[in-house]
Amino acid sequence: TEKGVEALDAGRLEATSPYTVGSFLSRLDVDGRREVLRLIPLEHTTSILSEMDAEDAADVVEAMREPRAVQILEELDPDDSADIFNEMEAADRERLLGKVDDETAATMRELISYGPDTAGGIMTTEIATARPSMTVIQTVRHIQRLNDELEHIFYVYVVDEENRLLGVVSMRDLVMHGPLDYLRDFMTRDLKGVCRVDMDQEQVARLMAELNLNAVPVVDADNRLVGMVTHDDVLDIVQSEATEDIQKLMGAGGDEAVNDPVFQSIRRRTPWLLINLVTAMIAGSVVYAFEDQISKMAILAACMPVVAGLSGNTGAQTLAILIRSIALGDIHSGEDRRVCIREMFKGLMNGLLIGLTAAVTVGALTGNPMISVVIFTAMVMAMCFAGMAGAFIPLMLNKLGFDPAQSSNIFLTASTDIFSFAVFLGLGSWILL
Amino acid sequence: TEKGVEALDAGRLEATSPYTVGSFLSRLDVDGRREVLRLIPLEHTTSILSEMDAEDAADVVEAMREPRAVQILEELDPDDSADIFNEMEAADRERLLGKVDDETAATMRELISYGPDTAGGIMTTEIATARPSMTVIQTVRHIQRLNDELEHIFYVYVVDEENRLLGVVSMRDLVMHGPLDYLRDFMTRDLKGVCRVDMDQEQVARLMAELNLNAVPVVDADNRLVGMVTHDDVLDIVQSEATEDIQKLMGAGGDEAVNDPVFQSIRRRTPWLLINLVTAMIAGSVVYAFEDQISKMAILAACMPVVAGLSGNTGAQTLAILIRSIALGDIHSGEDRRVCIREMFKGLMNGLLIGLTAAVTVGALTGNPMISVVIFTAMVMAMCFAGMAGAFIPLMLNKLGFDPAQSSNIFLTASTDIFSFAVFLGLGSWILL
Numbered sequence: 001t002e003k004g005v006e007a008l009d010a011g012r013l014e015a016t017s018p019y020t021v022g023s024f025l026s027r028l029d030v031d032g033r034r035e036v037l038r039l040i041p042l043e044h045t046t047s048i049l050s051e052m053d054a055e056d057a058a059d060v061v062e063a064m065r066e067p068r069a070v071q072i073l074e075e076l077d078p079d080d081s082a083d084i085f086n087e088m089e090a091a092d093r094e095r096l097l098g099k100v101d102d103e104t105a106a107t108m109r110e111l112i113s114y115g116p117d118t119a120g121g122i123m124t125t126e127i128a129t130a131r132p133s134m135t136v137i138q139t140v141r142h143i144q145r146l147n148d149e150l151e152h153i154f155y156v157y158v159v160d161e162e163n164r165l166l167g168v169v170s171m172r173d174l175v176m177h178g179p180l181d182y183l184r185d186f187m188t189r190d191l192k193g194v195c196r197v198d199m200d201q202e203q204v205a206r207l208m209a210e211l212n213l214n215a216v217p218v219v220d221a222d223n224r225l226v227g228m229v230t231h232d233d234v235l236d237i238v239q240s241e242a243t244e245d246i247q248k249l250m251g252a253g254g255d256e257a258v259n260d261p262v263f264q265s266i267r268r269r270t271p272w273l274l275i276n277l278v279t280a281m282i283a284g285s286v287v288y289a290f291e292d293q294i295s296k297m298a299i300l301a302a303c304m305p306v307v308a309g310l311s312g313n314t315g316a317q318t319l320a321i322l323i324r325s326i327a328l329g330d331i332h333s334g335e336d337r338r339v340c341i342r343e344m345f346k347g348l349m350n351g352l353l354i355g356l357t358a359a360v361t362v363g364a365l366t367g368n369p370m371i372s373v374v375i376f377t378a379m380v381m382a383m384c385f386a387g388m389a390g391a392f393i394p395l396m397l398n399k400l401g402f403d404p405a406q407s408s409n410i411f412l413t414a415s416t417d418i419f420s421f422a423v424f425l426g427l428g429s430w431i432l433l
Numbered sequence: 434t435e436k437g438v439e440a441l442d443a444g445r446l447e448a449t450s451p452y453t454v455g456s457f458l459s460r461l462d463v464d465g466r467r468e469v470l471r472l473i474p475l476e477h478t479t480s481i482l483s484e485m486d487a488e489d490a491a492d493v494v495e496a497m498r499e500p501r502a503v504q505i506l507e508e509l510d511p512d513d514s515a516d517i518f519n520e521m522e523a524a525d526r527e528r529l530l531g532k533v534d535d536e537t538a539a540t541m542r543e544l545i546s547y548g549p550d551t552a553g554g555i556m557t558t559e560i561a562t563a564r565p566s567m568t569v570i571q572t573v574r575h576i577q578r579l580n581d582e583l584e585h586i587f588y589v590y591v592v593d594e595e596n597r598l599l600g601v602v603s604m605r606d607l608v609m610h611g612p613l614d615y616l617r618d619f620m621t622r623d624l625k626g627v628c629r630v631d632m633d634q635e636q637v638a639r640l641m642a643e644l645n646l647n648a649v650p651v652v653d654a655d656n657r658l659v660g661m662v663t664h665d666d667v668l669d670i671v672q673s674e675a676t677e678d679i680q681k682l683m684g685a686g687g688d689e690a691v692n693d694p695v696f697q698s699i700r701r702r703t704p705w706l707l708i709n710l711v712t713a714m715i716a717g718s719v720v721y722a723f724e725d726q727i728s729k730m731a732i733l734a735a736c737m738p739v740v741a742g743l744s745g746n747t748g749a750q751t752l753a754i755l756i757r758s759i760a761l762g763d764i765h766s767g768e769d770r771r772v773c774i775r776e777m778f779k780g781l782m783n784g785l786l787i788g789l790t791a792a793v794t795v796g797a798l799t800g801n802p803m804i805s806v807v808i809f810t811a812m813v814m815a816m817c818f819a820g821m822a823g824a825f826i827p828l829m830l831n832k833l834g835f836d837p838a839q840s841s842n843i844f845l846t847a848s849t850d851i852f853s854f855a856v857f858l859g860l861g862s863w864i865l866l
Contacts, residue, residue, distance in 0.1 A: 017625070019643035023763065051643075140608050153605050154647075171604035172586050175573050192450070209672065210452035210484075212665040214587075214647065231664045232645040235671060239642065242675030243757045246682065250753030251746050258758035262775055266782045269750050273743060273787050280742035281794065288735035294727065301734035302721035305850060308738070309713035310706060313684050317702050320683030324676045325691035330456065342695055349699045354706050361714065417738060 018044070022051035027259050030063045037064075046072055050080040058087035061096075070099045078104075079124045079233070082111035119204050120197035122237070123218045123227030128156045132166055132184035136177050139169070154214045154230070158187045163224045165194065165217055194219055197226060202241055205234045206329055245323055248405040251276070272410070279414035283308075286418055290425040293433055299366060300428045303375055306362075307424045310354055311382035311416045318343045318390025319412055323405050326398050336399075340391045347387020348380065355379035374427045382420035389415050451477070455484035460692050463496045470497075479505055483513040491520035494529075503532045511537075512557045512666070515544035552637050553630035555670070556651045556660030561589045565599055565617035569610050572602070587647045587663070591620050596657045598627065598650055627652055630659060635674055638667045639762055678756055681838040684709070705843070712847035716741075719851055723858040726866055732799060733861045736808055739795075740857045743787055744815035744849045751776045751823025752845055756838050759831050769832075773824045780820020781813065788812035807864050811857035819849045 021040075025033050025048065037045055037060065049057045049072065061069050061084055073081050073096060085093050085108050097105050107125055114120025128146055130139045139156060146153075156174070158167040167187035177186055193216040195204050208216055208231065218227040244254035253268040287294070287304070294301050322339070325331050331339060355376045363372035393411050394404035454473075458466050458481065470478055470493065482490045482505065494502050494517055506514050506529060518526050518541050530538050540558055547553025561579055563572045572589060579586075589607070591600040600620035610619055626649040628637050641649055641664065651660040677687035686701035720727070720737070727734050755772070758764050764772060788809045796805035826844050827837035 017643050144609055171608055175604055175607050176577055209665075209668050210450055214664065231647065231668070232642070235642050235664070235668060238668060238671050238675070239761065242671070242679070243761070246675070246679045246757055247753045249679065249683075250749040252750040252753045256754055258754055258763055258772060262779060263782075265754075266779050269747075269779070270783055270786060272750070273746060273783055274790065276743060276746050277739070277787055277791055280739040281791075283738045283742070284735045287738060288732065291731040291735065294731040294734045295729075298724040298727040298734075299721065301727045301731075301737070302717045302724065304734070304737075305716045305720065305741070305854070306710070306713040309716070309846070309850070310709060313706060313709050314702075316683040317685040317705070320680045320685045321689055321691055321698075324679055328672070328676070330691055339691060346695060346699050346702070349696075350703055350706055353703060354710055357707065358710055358714075413742070417742070421738070 018047035019051045021048045025060070026052060026056045026257075030059060033060050034063055042068075042071065042075065046075045049084070050076060054080075054083035054087045058084045062088060062092050066096075066099065069096060074100050074104050077124050078107050078111060078126060079122060079227075082108055082121070083116065085112055086116055114197055117201045118197065119195040119199040119201065119218045119229055120227070122201050122204070122233045123197075123229045125227045127217075127225070127228045128153050129159050129163070129225065130156050130169075130183060131160075132158050132182070132187065134183050135179065136174055136181050136183070137179035139183060140174060140179075155217075155228075156183075157217055157225055157228075158183050159225055165191065165219055165223060165225045167191065168217070191217065193217075195229065196221070201237050202327075204229055205237045205241070208234050209238070241327065245327060245405040248403065249319070249323060249409055251409060254406070275410055276413075279410060279417070282414065283417040283421055286421045287425065290429060293425065293429040297428070297432060299368075299371060300425060300432075303362065303371070304421060304424060306358060307375070307378050307382055307420045308417050310358075310379060311386040311420045312413055314347050314350060314383045315386035315390035315412045315416045316409075318347070318387050319394060319408055322391050322394045323408065326394060326404050331395075336395045339395065340388055343391040344384055344388035347390075348384040350387075351380040351383030354383065370432055371428075374424065374431050378420065378424035378427050381423050382416065385419050386412075386416045389419075451480035452484045454481045458493070459485060459489045463492060466493050467496055475501075475504065475508065479508045482517070483509060487513075487516035487520045491517045495521060495525050499529075499532065502529060506541075507533050507537050510557050511540050511544060511559060512555060512660075515541055515554070516549065518545055519549055547630055550634045551630065552628040552632040552634065552651045552662055553660070555634055555637070555666045556630075556662045558660045560650075560658070560661045561586050562592050562596070562658065563589050563602075563616060564593075565591050565615070565620065567616050568612065569607055569614050569616070570612035572616060573607060573612075588650075588661075589616075590650055590658055590661075591616050592658055598624065598652055598656060598658045600624065601650070624650065626650075628662065629654070634670050635760075637662055638670045638674070641667050642671070674760065678760055678838040681836065682752070682756060682842055684842060687839070708843055709846075712843060712850070715847065716850040716854055719854045720858065723862060726858065726862040730861070730865060732801075732804060733858060733865075736795065736804070737854060737857060739791060740808070740811050740815055740853045741850050743791075743812060744819040744853045745846055747780050747783060747816045748819035748823035748845045748849045749842075751780070751820050752827060752841055755824050755827045756841065759827060759837050764828075769828045772828065773821055776824040777817055777821035780823075781817040783820075784813040784816030787816065803865055804861075807857065807860045811853065811860050814856050815849065815853035818852050819845075822848050822852075 025036060028036065040048065049060065061072060064072070073084070085097070097108060111120065111125070128143050130142060134142070143153060143156060153171060155168050155170050157165060158169065160166055167189040168191060169183055169187045173186060193207055193211050193213045195207070195216050195218045197218055197220055204216065215228050215230045217225055218229060220226050247256060248254045251272040253265070256265050256268055358379055359372035359376035362375050363369055389412055394408045397407055398404040458469060461469065473481070482493065494505060497505070506517065518530070530541060544553065544558070561576050563575060567575070576586060576589060586604060588601050588603050590598060591602065593599055600622040601624060602616055602620045606619060626640055626644050626646045628640065628649050628651050630651055630653055637649065648661050648663045650658055651662060653659050680689060681687045684702070684705040686698070689698050689701055791812055792805035792809035795808050796802055822845055827841045830840055831837040
């Protein structure tokens with residue numbers, strides 16, 4: 001990367017998308033970042049920072065000379081700026097909030113007060129508003145004056161004198177209507193996608209996806225308009241929620257990335273492995289309880305991985321479907337029991353089929369039909385249990401308010417391992433010995 | 434659901450979002466769907482069908498009386514209509530293509546010719562175009578005439594006489610400029626997000642996310658404008674790609690949903706379980722090779738799940754990070770080797786830590802320090818291998834053109850199981866017996 005920095009020139013950096021420069025910068029240390037950003041004009045720097053992870057962007061801003069940091073924090077979209085303030089050390093935050101202009105400081109304090117994962121935390125406060133009594137031409141002149149300040153205008157929100165939301169007109173509506181038409185005569189009053197500031201960001205994303213909206217207005221408890229969430233914020237949320245789910249499910253950190261510092265990612269994975277060590281030892285002690293039987297019949301030890309592996313995978317299949325269904329809101333209340341029974345049935349059916357295949361194969365290899373009976377019975381029971389557990393565990397965790405992606409796989413693997421070892425070795429000792 | 438259908442009335446259905454009605458319909462059988470759709474006016478039916486899975490929507494349309502089906506296929510957005518045609522039985526497709534008007538039929542045949550996962554397959558052909566010599570007011574009058582036909586206008590694409598793309602003006606540009614300004618004087622000529630018809634939909638989604646675009650124009654090999662992909666299509670793609678990745682990774686069908694018919698979802702899971710049975714039997718036969726040693730020391734069988742479980746999870750952690758990094762394009766060419774070495778190192782570090790914990794615990798429980806030595810050495814080696822394999826397998830599959838999510842977990846679990854059983858039992862027989 002050292003070499004990379006030297007080879008860069010300002011022209012090439014400007015021609016590259018801010019996202020790409022941002023992900024390149026995320027991999028440099030603080031000195032490297034400063035060196036690269038020195039090559040880039042202020043305007044381009046703000047686009048790059050807004051594409052970077054807020055944590056990395058905060059590191060960059062904290063390392064800048066104060067006047068430049070202040071200038072950048074004022075220039076950035078307020079939602080991006082607030083994310084960066086959120087990630088700063090408390091001392092740096094207070095110092096810089098004291099230096100930016102009063103308006104920015106007030107907006108920042110407001111935005112920081114909302115949780116970062118709520119509509120209030122991801123919204124922009126740069127919105128165009130108008131009154132219902134304005135005409136198209138008045139509105140156009142009004143937003144032409146705002147133009148410089150507003151990065152994305154899709155909609156003009158129509159509000160009353162207390163800033164309560166009455167309706168919306170799109171840029172397209174303005175183009176389509178005569179210059180003297182009043183907004184009140186053609187504005188859309190029936191706003192389907194309005195969010196409260198405290199709505200969870202995943203719900204906001206789901207709402208916008210379902211209603212195919214470009215942007216949704218955000219209101220406070222008194223229905224006063226405070227901001228707007230745009231489609232590009234939502235796309236980022238959907239991407240990162242999916243990444244979190246997939247990584248948590250497999251026992252890695254939800255926000256871990258491939259280029260994170262090595263020791264940071266080791267530290268994040270260790271606790272999960274320690275929990276896994278405990279559950280694996282419990283499973284091992286179930287096996288240990290059958291020490292005598294295994295000594296007499298070591299074939300039991302050889303068949304254990306087959307029963308445990310297949311029931312683990314049956315549970316994992318169900319778990320994956322359930323995690324996504326819960327995330328996308330496809331399971332409705334009162335359906336939990338039905339879903340568990342269906343998944344248990346799917347496990348049973350595949351257990352009969354796979355169990356029979358395994359039993360025939362093992363029987364043919366060992367010449368011992370009684371082992372086949374044990375394998376078949378154990379696999380049917382274990383896979384039936386695994387299907388049920390793969391649905392029950394995430395549904396229950398979700399109901400109790402835990403993140404179903406984070407902890408389901410630990411409990412699932414532990415329960416399918418323990419159940420399959422106990423059933424297989426129990427049946428084995430009873431039938432074979 | 435029978436009861437549900439009777440309790441519905443047309444008013445309530447119209448007040449519900451098309452997405453919600455669509456997901457409700459997906460769960461009914463064909464008769465139930467017809468019954469519900471009979472209650473709904475044509476215009477609302479098209480919105481509902483466009484929110485449904487194309488496969489389900491095709492079932493509904495095929496079950497309709499022909500005149501109504503024809504009317505709906507003509508009314509739908511061409512991209513949605515083409516998706517439905519794509520999912521029909523060949524005979525139904527040809528019959529209905531013969532009945533719709535010539536223009537729709539021609540558009541459909543063109544759209545069907547593109548792969549469903551390409552820019553051409555997801556684009557809409559309903560776009561607004563203008564010439565560079567037109568003024569703002571001429572353009573506004575032109576799109577006012579088109580208005581009824583075009584569902585979403587964000588942009589007017591500026592093209593030459595051969596329909597080659599020259600630039601773009603947004604609705605906002607039209608609002609911001611004087612009525613007599615020429616498009617050529619203010620249009621954006623430097624179009625960053627232009628897609629070729631054959632670009633993969635995931636690439637289109639990534640492009641739009643990186644550049645924060647609402648819509649991108651789609652051109653053919655001669656740079657002629659043929660359509661446009663809009664942000665709502667992309668959000669759907671991002672959602673469904675994430676679902677596919679997570680479900681494939683855990684060995685379920687990429688497009689399986691929680692409410693799919695039971696036997697369909699069993700059938701889809703069975704092949705993966707059969708492959709898993711083969712790999713589990715290979716792992717079992719490694720254990721079987723140590724039958725004599727296990728008979729003499731059954732504690733080995735009890736410790737096997739610990740070594741295999743921990744190395745499996747170490748590999749899974751790495752795999753999850755890699756799958757998302759590959760999907761999001763975060764790994765650049767030439768970095769593969771570095772990534773594998775880093776992940777191997779992370780596995781090694783956690784192997785030292787977790788291996789030591791396991792060795793101390795097992796030593797204390799059994800009072801046999803030699804078992805501790807075997808456990809520690811085997812876990813360090815197995816977890817180091819697992820970290821490397823968790824990165825190497827998806828990177829290699831991706832390089833060979835396979836979907837890294839689909840098959841990685843099979844190969845990973847098989848290789849970590851086999852390696853850990855072989856190393857642990859091998860070391861155990863050598864040191865302990």
